[in-house]
Amino acid sequence: MLNTLSGRFLILTVGFVMLAEVMIFIPSVARFQQDYLLSRLERAQIASLALLADDMISPELEVELLENAEVYNVVLVRDEARQLALSSPIPGPIAETYDLRDPTALDLIGGALTTLTSTGENVIRVIGRPVREGGQLIEVTMPSAPLRAAMVDYGLRILLLSAVISVVTAFLLFLAVRRFLVRPIRGVVDAMQSYAAAPEDARRIIEPSAGVLELRTAETALQTMQTQLTSALRQKERLAQLGGAVAKISHDLRNVLTTAQLFADRIEASSDPGVTRMAPKLVGSISRAISICESTLAFGKAEEPPPQLTRVMLADLVADVLDGERLAAGEAEISFAEDVPTGMSLRADPEQLYRVLGNLVRNARQAMAGRTEGGEIGVSADETEADWIIRVTDTGPGLPERARQHLFQPFQAASKRGTGLGLTIAQDLVRGHGGELSLVYTGPEGTCFEMRLPKTIVRLDAAE
Structure with missing residues (x-):
């Protein structure tokens, strides 16, 4: 006091x-x-x-x-x-x-x-x-x-x-000072503290309202400074996000085009009537590559667009992911299993959900690629009243200690072949849906990742 x-x-x-x-x-x-x-x-x-x-x-x-x-x-x-x-x-x-x-x-x-x-x-x-x-x-x-x-x-x-x-x-002067000086000054201090907590949020920029000329001048100067700082932070953040996005897109684009190349090689080398069945998958892979490129251009102009939520038949999407990874596995003794209820649909962006599952399955395949005894990768799904739950499991050797310590951090690859962006991309996309991606367990018996997507729009809005 x-x-x-x-x-x-x-x-x-x-x-x-x-x-x-x-x-x-x-x-x-x-x-x-x-x-x-x-x-x-x-x-x-x-x-x-x-x-x-x-x-x-x-x-x-x-x-x-x-x-x-x-x-x-x-x-x-x-x-x-x-x-x-x-x-x-x-x-x-x-x-x-x-x-x-x-x-x-x-x-x-x-x-x-x-x-x-x-x-x-x-x-x-x-x-x-x-x-x-x-x-x-x-x-x-x-x-x-x-x-x-x-x-x-x-x-x-x-x-x-x-x-x-x-x-x-x-006492009268005390009340007057609190009313006309202390309260406006406290308002300026609260505005500064609120802005410092989230300087990128333009809603936290102070609006001059003081009746005292000197305090209003100070509020106006603070507003100008905050506006300039917010613009600078946004520009800096946008450049940083653009750099991270380029790395993420490069990672996903390389994997998508690799899958497309495998399909194309198979088509060129075989006269099998199955070519008719594989052609749509080739087109789908190339379309995803184009979509990623378009997203990169859009990200350079503004924020990355939020997921376009539609009803997705999960079994069909999982089948597309596993078909591509079977081709990528080649002669490796790796089997793929899916346990998705027939007719199960969820609300998600199909392209982004494909990228998440593709990254998780690909990481599991790469972890077991060098093992002579092979292994199994499984994708299962179920649902509760609040969430859709998707699990990706494998019987591989488990994540090394370094990967556990830096889980979901960019450029922290578990092996020398990867860039360390797969899990980072997957987590960002799941969070964009208002969901959560977590590691359930990992060890000699294998690894399990679990993805939870909310059924309620309220949770998605809160996440955004």
Whole structure:
């Protein structure tokens, strides 16, 4: 609280108001002393009128008059004659004299300080002019203790009032500062922190809204800086993505065209009537290569397009993938098995799903290519109420330790023949569907990857 801008402003306000009150405290007390002494002169003058009306008053009445006036004696100067109007025994010598006929400000302040700093029961003399032209001069002697007590009481009340005014003023200023300064500044800070969390998100760029000119200027400057930085980050990210995309596309394009080349070689070398059956597969492989090239051109202009979701017959897609990999396996002792329910369809982009399955099956085939005992690669599928689940398993040697540590990281190939992009591409495409690709197990008994694709559009939107 105290280390905040509003808290420190509160403390400074209280301090400055109290300082101002202290600066006017002494003049106020001096003025109070003057009014107090003048009131005693008036009382003494009124008491002396009784003596003027009747020269013979009883001692008891004279004492009562002096007590009411709170003085020891009264001296009047009338018609150039000095007269002791009322008198009583004085307990001590006169310590100070206060002349109130034409006092200066310094005289009043000095007299007030003298009274406040004096101690004991002193006797003071006060000289002034009678009211209503009741004479040329009036002089009284009186005790200083009641005057000092009244001045102290008045001073304490002034200080208390000053403290209350200081607190109220400071609190009002505190609220004003929080409303007009602290809140806009906090808004700027929150906007900066929000933008720092995701500088590529243009929605987080601050919108100037402060009413204070200086803060609005700062918000405008921050908005300009954030806009320029976001543009620069987008351009930099786009270049980085384009470089990564070129590597991914090169990897997939090489594999797709390799499959197409194998089909073409088979067609050229054989007069088998099966050529009629393989020709559509050749066309399909070449079409996928063209589609990848078109996607590369589109990526260079804008973001990679999201998956075009349609209903896909999974069994047909898996059969196409496995047919291509059987040809690629050649003479290797590798068998392929599929366990996909007949008629099972899912919502996905057929080209992207083909690339994911192709990468997973190809990685498994390459892992078992050098083994004399061969092995089996299987693709199975089932579904729950929330997801479609596709598993790709093999009976290969399992992933090496280095591949496990850098799973799904680009350019971290498990073998020297690969580029280390297959799993990275597969994971990106699955995430684009709002799904998840994970390694279930790997070891001497084989490896299993599992792909989960959501059935709900809500999860896909959240992923995007």
